[in-house]
Amino acid sequence: MLTKRQENILKLIVMEYIKLAKPVGSKLICDKLNCSSATVRNEMMQLEEMGLLEKTHTSSGRVPSEKGYRYYVDNLMELKQLNGEEVYKLQTVFNNSQLELSDVLNKSLEIISEITSYTSVVLDTKSHDNKLKEISVVPVNSEILVVIVVTDQGYVEHKNIELHNVSLEEVQKTVKLINDLIIGTPIDEVSAKLEFEIKPVIAKYVKQHEILYNAFYDVLTDISTKNVNVVGKNNILKHQEFGNIDKIKDIFSKLDDKSLLENIEETNNDINIYIGHENKMSPDVTVIKTNYKTSKDEGTIAIIGPKRMDYDKVVNLLDYIKKQIEG
Amino acid sequence: MLTKRQENILKLIVMEYIKLAKPVGSKLICDKLNCSSATVRNEMMQLEEMGLLEKTHTSSGRVPSEKGYRYYVDNLMELKQLNGEEVYKLQTVFNNSQLELSDVLNKSLEIISEITSYTSVVLDTKSHDNKLKEISVVPVNSEILVVIVVTDQGYVEHKNIELHNVSLEEVQKTVKLINDLIIGTPIDEVSAKLEFEIKPVIAKYVKQHEILYNAFYDVLTDISTKNVNVVGKNNILKHQEFGNIDKIKDIFSKLDDKSLLENIEETNNDINIYIGHENKMSPDVTVIKTNYKTSKDEGTIAIIGPKRMDYDKVVNLLDYIKKQIEG
DNA sequence: TCCTAGCACTCTAAAATCTCGATTGCTAAA
DNA sequence: TTTAGCAATCGAGATTTTAGAGTGCTAGGA
Numbered sequence A, B: 001m002l003t004k005r006q007e008n009i010l011k012l013i014v015m016e017y018i019k020l021a022k023p024v025g026s027k028l029i030c031d032k033l034n035c036s037s038a039t040v041r042n043e044m045m046q047l048e049e050m051g052l053l054e055k056t057h058t059s060s061g062r063v064p065s066e067k068g069y070r071y072y073v074d075n076l077m078e079l080k081q082l083n084g085e086e087v088y089k090l091q092t093v094f095n096n097s098q099l100e101l102s103d104v105l106n107k108s109l110e111i112i113s114e115i116t117s118y119t120s121v122v123l124d125t126k127s128h129d130n131k132l133k134e135i136s137v138v139p140v141n142s143e144i145l146v147v148i149v150v151t152d153q154g155y156v157e158h159k160n161i162e163l164h165n166v167s168l169e170e171v172q173k174t175v176k177l178i179n180d181l182i183i184g185t186p187i188d189e190v191s192a193k194l195e196f197e198i199k200p201v202i203a204k205y206v207k208q209h210e211i212l213y214n215a216f217y218d219v220l221t222d223i224s225t226k227n228v229n230v231v232g233k234n235n236i237l238k239h240q241e242f243g244n245i246d247k248i249k250d251i252f253s254k255l256d257d258k259s260l261l262e263n264i265e266e267t268n269n270d271i272n273i274y275i276g277h278e279n280k281m282s283p284d285v286t287v288i289k290t291n292y293k294t295s296k297d298e299g300t301i302a303i304i305g306p307k308r309m310d311y312d313k314v315v316n317l318l319d320y321i322k323k324q325i326e327g
Numbered sequence C: 001t002c003c004t005a006g007c008a009c010t011c012t013a014a015a016a017t018c019t020c021g022a023t024t025g026c027t028a029a030a
Numbered sequence D: 001t002t003t004a005g006c007a008a009t010c011g012a013g014a015t016t017t018t019a020g021a022g023t024g025c026t027a028g029g030a
Helices: A004-020 A025-031 A037-049 A066-076 A086-092 A099-114 A169-184 A187-205 A209-222 A232-240 A245-254 A258-262 A311-326 B004-020 B026-032 B037-049 B067-075 B084-094 B101-116 B168-182 B187-205 B207-221 B235-236 B244-257 B258-262 B311-326
Strands: A054-055 A061-064 A119-126 A132-137 A143-149 A154-160 A229-232 A271-275 A284-293 A297-306 B053-055 B060-063 B119-124 B132-139 B144-151 B156-162 B227-231 B271-275 B285-291 B297-306
Touching: A004 A037, A004 A061, A004 A066, A025 A037, A037 A054, A037 A061, A061 A066, A066 A271, A086 A099, A086 A311, A099 A119, A099 A229, A099 A232, A099 A245, A099 A297, A099 A311, A119 A232, A132 A169, A132 A209, A132 B132, A132 B244, A143 A209, A143 B144, A154 A209, A154 B144, A154 B156, A169 A187, A169 A209, A187 A209, A187 B285, A209 A297, A229 A258, A232 A245, A232 B244, A245 A258, A245 B235, A245 B244, A258 B227, A284 A311, A297 A311, B004 B026, B004 B037, B004 B060, B004 B067, B026 B037, B037 B053, B037 B060, B037 B285, B060 B067, B060 B235, B067 B119, B067 B271, B067 B311, B084 B101, B084 B311, B101 B119, B101 B227, B101 B297, B101 B311, B119 B258, B132 B168, B132 B207, B144 B207, B156 B207, B168 B187, B187 B207, B227 B258, B235 B244, B244 B258, B271 B311
Parallel strands: none
Antiparallel strands: A054 A061, A119 A229, A119 A297, A132 A143, A143 A154, A271 A284, A284 A297, B053 B060, B119 B227, B119 B297, B132 B144, B144 B156, B271 B285, B285 B297
């Protein structure tokens, strides 16, 4: 258990280190507290023994350890108000009724990346609530046609398919068959339904069913695809902890790795903080993320920055966004 | 005018420097030529006076100047055959008839970026040959509807619009009006036609014409939008000439700057090489680019790398791709 | 006239050394 | 329990040293 004074010292060190990125010495702390630097040093020694602080070398000031950040985040952090300008910028996005949700997310995370200098990730999926509403076909010429699928929440997916020696009637028949069987199906059940219920029917009634089936399968399953967008990647370059090219390479390649990003999802619905080794990205970063869900979309938004991250500001901003879009 | 021997020396220096990225000394050259290092040194001195070579400091080996690269590219470069593995990889993409052209371009440039370690840019526009084929509307619910536009080459664009208190008949009427007037129009004339011919008609016959007009305007003009894609951006990090973070920041921000990328287009239809200050990106890079045109698409592909770039390989690859897609 | 061997000279990159100042841990006294 | 005082530690930056690669120039040979 930490004493009140130890907590104060830890808090000051974390805040100071986040601000200045330099190991914090006892002098700086004792100026802000009513005690001598020697006292602070004794306390710091104890905090170090508990694993909350670290030294970069024998005679350096202290730096928070991951455990130290964790303690700060769990027990000491105070959420301040967002400042007016930030809220104003974000509001202009939320108030723009022209934009689709995914645009709103991207734009608001652009703003957040700009004001925080961190990197954001949006992982967006059409919500399970989307049901198929209509499949239609527009012939372009004798060989190419466009398949268009719309969900009841207004999502649209389309794909061109090239068919040789398939009559338009054959296509229309397929469309009708599929439409009759699949309209109203939630998008995450489409794939199974196609494979087990619809494929056999088409195979029975339609010539060249394989080509047609595959084409429709593609466009129908595309609609439930996850969509990953990384915003403010270049901000990585701004932080001194990523001053060496190899670290940058590593983080950039992780940010490009879709499979890794898809894994940042979690069941939990709060705002989650993963410090250093707690996340899969890199021991040098912190990932703060939360899930969101509306009737149309669901997904995850995450902010990635150095462990020395402005925790309360990021948590505040994510919370604000989440509330706005779930509104 | 350069003597044969001077040309040989320049060529060797350029090739050697491209390979090893270290200033080239007279010793290395005289090993490959039938003369002493002193002779080579004398020639190098002359080449330096002509501005084709540079020294990094008084007693270093020589490095090609921009003018030196230019001379090499214009007069000395020999285009070798592409190796079989590279051609094979690219062929698997070109042979995949499932893919749309823009996918083919992106995928083949991914391959090129991978084998060369350079960065590629695709700037893709629907070709002027595209003409509007059909505009249709799918109502999602009482307030949201999807507008879908298809061109005769099979391109599709869609957009959701939200309408309050607009009857479906009113919408259908608008669609019919627009369809009648605009079908068959080449996409790059759509914008003007909408503004000067169609807007007045809609204004006359349709209530709430402004909302409807704007919605249709957006989706109809989106279809002729330029599409910029940057491939292999992280490759920038691989080259020692971009070893410092500030240069990386600079180039990354240039690569993100759409307006800059849109300017890489040129009327010329050959493969163009812009070395250092000859391009607008950065004095540290070379941009090699070419235009392409098919009935459906047209645009530019460009490869960006350090000035110390493998010129003949990149030219070869671009030439190959261009021929394949224009095929 | 052109080429080349030889040599003094230049300059860098890396290693080694020095210096300064910040910060620590410890001790002893308040 | 706190604090003042002090020797000890270490890094960051400046300075020096060293080794080696490469040059320009000169003078003699083809």
